[in-house]
Amino acid sequence: MKPLRDAGLSALVALGLFGVMIGLKTDAGPHSLVLRARPWAVAAAVAAVFFGRLAMLYWRQWRPAGTPSPRHVAATLSRIGRYAAPLLLAFAITLPLYAGRYWLDLGVLVLTYVMLGWGLNIVVGLAGLLDLGYVAFYAVGAYSYALLAQTFDLGFWTCLPLAGLLAALWGVMLGFPVLRLRGDYLAIVTLAFGEIIRIVLLNWVSLTGGPNGLSGIPRPTLFGLKFNGGGGPGSFADFFGLEPSISQRVVYLYFVILGLALLTNWVSLRLRRLPLGRAWEALREDEVACRSLGINVTVTKLTAFAIGAAFGGFAGAFFATRQAFISPESFTFIESAVVLAIVVLGGLGSQLGTALAALVMIGGAEVFRDLQEYRMLIFGLALVVVMVVRPRGLVSGRTPSVALGGRRHIGADMMSEGHG
Amino acid sequence: MAPLLAVRDLTMRFGGLTAVDALSFEAREGEITAVIGPNGAGKTTVFNCITGFYRPTSGSLALARGGGFALERMPGHLIARRARVARTFQNIRLFAGMTVLENLMVAQHNMLMPNVARGLLAVFGLGGHAKLERAAIEKARLWLDAIGLTARADDPAGALPYGAQRRLEIARAMCTDPVLLCLDEPAAGLNPRESDELSNLLRQIRSGMAGLPGCSILLIEHDMGVVMRISDHIVVLDHGRKISDGTPDQVSHDPKVIAAYLGEGDEDEIPAEAQA
16 A cells, blocks of 8 residues: 555655646747646656656565675676776777767767766765866866967967866865865855856956857867868878868867877776775775874875866867867856766766766767757656666776785675765 | 873863863873773763864873874874874774775875875886885785784675774774874674683784784773773773873772772672772
């Protein structure tokens, strides 16, 4: 009886919500707007909620007996992961061989988010600091590159480390005031920081062009060779005697972001096995214990913010060079939310999970573009389902950074999510 | 023996509450000093002052090592790093999601990574990190042998039984190479056999084990069996004040101690002559 009553209550809530939102529709009449009632649509939505809730409750009751324990699932997934990661990498490297322009553009987009996800994973997944303003560093990187390139006439590869460095500097500047904050409070301050950066970019018209943004940002070159559609002396096509084509630039951009993303991955995997990365994870597990062991919590948190921000800055510089145009509109809170969703959905601290989640979320959103506004609905639903089925993300748990015998997977149930 | 830690007129107030009131005592080098007293006597507050988690309202905490350290003025992480005072917690604070070995490696963080620049150089395999890491693993292995957890080195610390978690927390503190180890109720929740093992471990830590230097111990404990067996020196607190100070024998004969603490309900846990 309890599931029935529970489902009934859910249906009642749904009725309250959908009764107005779906049940009433305004249509343009001959003279003014006409209100049209849609009782059947409401009934369908309420019924869907009722049976959906019922199915979920029964499934929950059945699950403990029927499914293997989470730790077993985690171990299996990590075994699959060992093969999935090289396969994904091989797929990513060979994609330009058989994919057209559209798919490559999508690949660039997905890889940008993979890189952002891996960068944020350092802060959220390893150090356990909830950062809702990660887009700020993406913006700092993008504007740093655009302004440096336009003011001092520098190339992409010169500006890239500078953009990363500047973003890291801002990471430290954000880090200082929030050192004492934890959890929700930390999240709110980082969110505000993201908004501050965006609003400054929007209003400092003399420097950033305000809402008009910056255009004509130089494209990246390969050892001085340009990729332009027209060819001409000094271009890539001319040097190698190829037909000039815009798709050469797309392929080049694709490999640049693939390289940058892999660099992010390599650095974070490497750091995880070094004292700094271990200190981040220890910080996530227990900050008080870290202090009692002589670990400087301030410095450790700041390095996490700075290194995470630096990768956000690299990604931002790439974004600017790819688009050749940036404006504050590209750096809204929703970007932070998407990147955080990728990290959480993938499983905190998991590199493979983040890549998969970025593929699903960004790639999926793009593929289902035809569904228009229903896209976000399906999307939200998918997120809820994943979080119900696998509350710690697609690939949860961690592999020890050092071992006497064999490295055995540690289930997420043991781990702390961090408290900021 | 020379005093290693000299506590002078230590006072700690929280608003109107005086948790520790003008407390003075000494912990001597190479000894196990126990701090006992009823619940709420201010024992853990004293520990939190010594290890930098609280800043004392007044008084001094002098550690005689090297040029001497004024612990009351040092930030918490430097007390562990420079003054080399390590501690454990009343409610165990292990890194539950990390393996037993990783817990011991994190404790050697400052040895492995003297500064951030060295830590970042290690990403590119520079700075001689591999050698340091091997030495750290060796030290961790010594301690794993000492606490009998070598076989479980690669299991998450949170999966260990309670007694093993207590031992691991002590080993983790010892991996910071302390000169003074502060233990906050290490025998709480242990069965009699585990308490005996703990007593032996603490004696070994005091005198130094194979390849490991000795270390003085400051101990808060409610288990009188453990306290009387291993302590060289006992300080008794009640309501934030010291009511007695001396060898186990002296303390257990002190009428003030018996009245405040030992006398009631604990007859079976103290030597028979103390009840006279």
